[in-house]
Amino acid sequence: MRGGKDFYRFASTPAPNQITAGVGFDGDTFSVFCFVVLGARWGRSLSLRVPEKKGLDRQTDGQQGDPVKVPFFLSSTTKNGEEVNFRIQNLTLDRLEEVVDTMLNKNLNEELFVKAAGISKSIEAITEMQKLYYSLLNDSQNAALVCCVDDERAEIAGFNMLYRGTNKDNMIEEMAKEVTHGFCDPFDKLNIEVYLGGAGLYVNEDYRGCGVATQLLKARKPLCEELSIPLTGAWFTGLGSQKAAEKAGYEVLGEMSYEELAEKTDLTFENAPESCKFMVLKIDSSQ
Numbered sequence: 001m002r003g004g005k006d007f008y009r010f011a012s013t014p015a016p017n018q019i020t021a022g023v024g025f026d027g028d029t030f031s032v033f034c035f036v037v038l039g040a041r042w043g044r045s046l047s048l049r050v051p052e053k054k055g056l057d058r059q060t061d062g063q064q065g066d067p068v069k070v071p072f073f074l075s076s077t078t079k080n081g082e083e084v085n086f087r088i089q090n091l092t093l094d095r096l097e098e099v100v101d102t103m104l105n106k107n108l109n110e111e112l113f114v115k116a117a118g119i120s121k122s123i124e125a126i127t128e129m130q131k132l133y134y135s136l137l138n139d140s141q142n143a144a145l146v147c148c149v150d151d152e153r154a155e156i157a158g159f160n161m162l163y164r165g166t167n168k169d170n171m172i173e174e175m176a177k178e179v180t181h182g183f184c185d186p187f188d189k190l191n192i193e194v195y196l197g198g199a200g201l202y203v204n205e206d207y208r209g210c211g212v213a214t215q216l217l218k219a220r221k222p223l224c225e226e227l228s229i230p231l232t233g234a235w236f237t238g239l240g241s242q243k244a245a246e247k248a249g250y251e252v253l254g255e256m257s258y259e260e261l262a263e264k265t266d267l268t269f270e271n272a273p274e275s276c277k278f279m280v281l282k283i284d285s286s287q
Contacts, residue, residue, distance in 0.1 A: 079209055084149055086157055086212065088219045091137065091144035099144065099159055100133045103200050112237045116267040136163050136199055143196075143227070145219050147212050158203040158212040162220070164229070165197035184254025184278040186233055195280075196224050198234030201241055213241060217248035217281070224283045233280035239273040250279035 078084050091099060108120040108129075119125040136142050147158045167187040186195055203212045220232040233253065236242045255275040262269060 078207065084157075084207070084210065085151075086147050086207075086210070086215070087150045088145055088147045088215060090223075091146050091159065095146060095156065096134075096137060098156065099146070099161070100130065100137070102156070102159075102202060103133060103161070104130060107200060107202055112269060112272055113267075116265075116269045133161065133199075136161065139163075142199075143223060145216055145223065147216055147219075156204060157207040157210070158201075158216055160198060160202075160216040160220070161200040162223075162232075163197050163199050164227075165195050167193055184256075186231070186253060186278070186280065189253060190231060190280075190282075192230055194229055196220055196227070196229045196232035198232075211247075213244035214247045217245055217250065221281060221283060229283065231280055231282050233278060235276055235278050237272075237276050242273065242277055242279070245277075245279045248281065250281045252277050253280045254278045 104126060108114050108126070114120065117125070119129065137144060142163045144162055145160045146156060148154045148156050165186075186192065201213060201216065224230070224232050233250070236245050255277040257275045258269045258272040261267075261276055
């Protein structure tokens with residue numbers, strides 16, 4: 001896709017009568033929204049300007065390494081009967097604005113935590129989100145995976161924004177811990193110093209039910225191997241993303257009921273599943 005690094009390619013289709021509601025908009029954005037929503041509520045803000053688009057240059061000049069080939073293929077047709085081939089690769093600089101705009105204009109209207117917090121109704125909150133996403137994507141320590149249609153147009157079918165979560169001096173992790181304390185701490189439970197965390201999982205409405213979310217979550221594995229990170233994980237807030245993570249081989253490390261989450265955040269969650277789950281995929285370096 002326009003000079004990016006391929007992680008793998010696949011062709012996909014939804015199964016007949018497959019339930020796909022919410023897949024891609026209820027994903028692994030929990031930690032990010034804890035930072036934005038609760039930070040604003042508790043008098044903390046992200047002291048950043050919208051940065052110049054620099055960081056992703058590394059993803060077009062080979063500094064992130066050669067793509068890792070993953071021998072996984074799924075072949076069938078989409079819900080309108082059209083066979084579509086997809087490829088997954090790292091985000092490139094020329095698609096940066098498109099990805100951030102999509103997160104702000106579409107994710108804000110459908111993601112559970114965002115809807116409950118009313119982020120789309122607050123200019124200040126939207127501005128904080130924009131600054132945070134540009135800051136994440138311009139940091140050479142972070143990454144993003146993009147799934148696009150494998151043709152000349154390279155339409156974006158979905159993407160997963162990612163960040164390097166560490167146990168030291170990480171503002172996103174610290175804010176999330178204030179909400180999730182006592183429920184799940186991957187650093188303590190798994191005795192790790194770093195993991196690849198999720199900052200947003202999105203699937204284009206036209207391609208929901210094609211397995212895009214599951215494939216994006218699977219593609220974290222070769223990325224972790226390339227970056228020498230032993231584990232990837234995130235808080236999955238919706239049933240659709242939880243099912244996608246389960247299909248991708250993720251295991252539940254901890255969970256928190258939405259009743260408990262509502263008490264901690266003073267938010268009201270509508271049409272939420274029973275719980276919010278922290279799910280992980282361990283990377284076997286011996287393979």
